[in-house]
Amino acid sequence: MSPSVDTQPTNTVIVKRSPTAPVETDEIERLVRANGDSVVAEVTQVGPDDSGTYLGRGKLDELAAAVEDREAGRVVVDGELTPDQHHTVERAMPDETVVVDRYRLVLEIFESQAGTRRSQLQVELARLRYDLPRVIAAADEGILNQQTEKGSRIYDVQTRIDRLEGKLDELPDPADQFRKRRREEGFDLVTLAGYTNAGKSTLLHRLADEMSLEETATDREPGSEKDATAAVEDRLFETLETTTRRATLEGRPALVTDTVGFVDDLPHDLVESFSSTLSEAAAADVVVLVVDASDTLETFRERLSVSLEVLEAQDVDEERIVTVLNKAESLTDDERRRRYSTATDLVPEAAADPILASLLEGTNVDALRSAVRERFPEERATLRLPNTDDAMSLVSRAYDRTTVESIDYAGETVEIECRGRPSVLEKLRARAEAID
Secondary structure (H helix, E strand, O other): OOOOOOOOOOEEEEEEEEOOOOOOOHHHHHHHHHOOOEEEEEEEEEOOOEOOOEOOHHHHHHHHHHHHHOOOOEEEEOOOOOHHHHHHHHHHOOOOOEEEEHHHHHHHHHHHHOOOHHHHHHHHHHHHHHHHHHHHHHOOHHHHHHHOOOOOHHHHHHHHHHHHHHHHHHOOOHHHHHHHHHHHOOOEEEEEEEEOOOOHHHHHHHHEOOOOOOOOOOOOOOOOOOOOOOOOOOOOOOOOOOEEEEEEEOOEEEEEEEOOOEOOOOOHHHHHHOHHHHHHHHHOOEEEEEEEOOOOHHHHHHHHHHHHHHHHHOOOOHHHEEEEEEOHHHOOHHHHHHHHHHHHHHOOOOOOOOEEOEOOOOEOHHHHHHHHHHOOOOEEEEEEEEOOHHHHHHHHHHHHHOEEEEEEEEOOEEEEEEEEOHHHHHHHHHHHHHHO
16 A cells, blocks of 8 residues: 555554663654654554564564554554565455554655755655665566566566666765855865764754754744745654855864764665755765764764764765764763763774764754864965955965964065865865965
8 A cells, every 4th residue: 555645744653673671662663753643542562573474463463453453554663574464454444544664754754855856766766776675576476587587577676776877976066166166265174973963964954054943943834835944853854955154263264064964774775865854964175973972872873983984885984984972061071971882992092082962952062063063174385476456366265265363464475374185275276376
């Protein structure tokens, strides 16, 4: 049965199975709400996966009763269902109940947020990669070879996947041109990375020149019109596009980009389809990794490790990473020491020392600014120019795109001492030589 396309919130029962207690449901609840639906009940189970029914027959009956009692229209399973499991669970539910697993739920959210041609193609590619093994499983084994021939459903899906991959490879990425142009203008590029709800959007508001925590710090009902900028509350998948704002970090102009947050157990195919959202990290001068220090120590350690692995896979140099341990205000002194010690062990030696902070309260934000600023690429230059009108335009450009430490008007010459991005200084030197 296809997922509902009704724009009204749908009463949803969430299902979570875990091999050990406790069974955590916070993130799947946030995913359901991010999809515009309401959680009205949850059914959990501790124990191994049942290969046929996912939950076991007794729990299936309990789930069906919860769906009927709460008049739920959807069941969301916090896991990946096999085609057989999906069929079994859905058949056990009241009529017209839609059953989706975690993967399909995330696909729905991505599809609703895809605003550009690139992200729309990425969503379709991820959906087809999800559908293909299910189409194969549904085919009669006796005629499987015929099913892969031209004109069959399997053939059509695989062909469409190949075409989409080709289109995405050929599609120009406007972000590449944007980054190149901004670097030439003297901007350093900073990317915020980390799990959803770690505090990335709050940090963007702290760093940006023309944003405040108050301007978007309002709760919004599911399905309401989205604000034009990033939301402080870090809603899951607020957009599949990145949000970029201008910031000035200790006198240095920068562009800070907030990326799509990581989510636990996001399937590999889905991550691969949206790898371009992670490419912002690879292209940045500095990556600020925001980690929720209020998570349990086990979750904190796991998410920090996974985040660092993701950045390594994107070829982010260790020395470009600044790690922020956010939400320190909710921890005891002992918990802060434990989080800091754990982070120190995990964060690469070449990276900046971890920073304990409260981005909501503003604690240690200045230390974070300094740590980011220290990692910007920088050179010093001395420019000697004739004291002419042409030289004055270059002086103005130097002030706009570098940090001018001194300027000396000595008779017929002007001498400028400045520091800034190597590429910017190279262009200034070339212009100075042309004036000479």
